[in-house]
Amino acid sequence: xxxxxxDDVTIKGALSAFIKKNKxxxxxxxxxxxxxxxxxxxxGVANYTTAVELKNDTLFVSLSSSALREELSHGTSxxxxxxxxxxxxxxxxxxxxx
Numbered sequence: 001x002x003x004x005x006x007d008d009v010t011i012k013g014a015l016s017a018f019i020k021k022n023k024x025x026x027x028x029x030x031x032x033x034x035x036x037x038x039x040x041x042x043x044g045v046a047n048y049t050t051a052v053e054l055k056n057d058t059l060f061v062s063l064s065s066s067a068l069r070e071e072l073s074h075g076t077s078x079x080x081x082x083x084x085x086x087x088x089x090x091x092x093x094x095x096x097x098x
Contacts, residue, residue: 040086054091059092061098076097
């Protein structure tokens with residue numbers, strides 16, 4: 001039987017170290033935010049969403065419908081809470097609808 005060396009690393013640990021060393025977490029967070037937006041808002045809102053960008057702690061969402069933008073503006077704080085819960089960490093503190 002092969003003995004395990006103490007310097008062996010799990011795949012999860014190796015990926016985490018790689019992401020941290022190469023400073024990739026910001027890009028991964030941006031992708032996760034886009035996915036979370038599409039999952040939480042559903043197809044109705046996703047069809048009118050033209051862009052979702054995370055810059056620092058602000059989420060910029062571009063919408064092609066002014067009526068939808070007005071509706072969503074009334075619940076921005078709730079949307080922020082839902083997105084942060086979906087992401088598992090507090091990435092978004094402010095949301096701007098365009």
